[in-house]
Amino acid sequence: MDASEAARVVLAGDAAHATAPVWAQGAALTLEDALVLADLLAGRSDWSEVGAAYETRRRPRVAHVQAMTDRMSRSGALPGWARRLLLPVIGPRSYRATYAPLREPVIA
Numbered sequence: 001m002d003a004s005e006a007a008r009v010v011l012a013g014d015a016a017h018a019t020a021p022v023w024a025q026g027a028a029l030t031l032e033d034a035l036v037l038a039d040l041l042a043g044r045s046d047w048s049e050v051g052a053a054y055e056t057r058r059r060p061r062v063a064h065v066q067a068m069t070d071r072m073s074r075s076g077a078l079p080g081w082a083r084r085l086l087l088p089v090i091g092p093r094s095y096r097a098t099y100a101p102l103r104e105p106v107i108a
């Protein structure tokens with residue numbers, strides 16, 4: 001693959017942003033990637049800027065899911081007594097903090 005061909009490649013799904021499955025968002029993010037990419041490609045005839053626009057639109061949402069996933073994954077490493085004490089309190093809060101921003105639609 002030469003440089004001009006490489007410039008036309010985009011990564012989507014786990015190849016771009018694999019996460020642990022604790023918040024059940026990997027397939028959802030993958031589908032969102034496809035929707036956003038299709039939206040960007042359909043909206044213009046010059047595709048030279050699509051890669052950068054795709055990354056700009058996807059990065060904040062993906063970063064949010066990765067951060068919340070890492071946070072939840074770390075709780076799995078706590079001792080059992082600490083998980084039993086903390087998770088009934090922080091679990092629902094973490095759930096809301098994870099999913100509330102994801103209610104924003106990815107395409108208009």
Ligand SMILES: Cc1cc2nc3c(=O)[nH]c(=O)nc-3n(C[C@H](O)[C@H](O)[C@H](O)COP(=O)(O)OP(=O)(O)OC[C@H]3O[C@@H](n4cnc5c(N)ncnc54)[C@H](O)[C@@H]3O)c2cc1C
Pocket residue numbers: 012013014015021023024025026027028029030
């Ligand atoms: C245990 C577990 C539970 C999960 N639960 C959820 C959930 O509840 N909800 C959710 O949204 N997500 C969940 N996920 C995450 C979700 O499965 C992934 O994020 C999603 O499948 C990623 O899709 P993808 O198309 O990017 O990759 P994949 O689904 O991995 O697809 C990649 C495909 O490429 C093929 N392939 C690989 N190499 C080559 C090659 N050289 N040539 C040709 N083909 C190749 C593979 O065989 C595969 O079919 C879970 C993941 C795991 C591991």
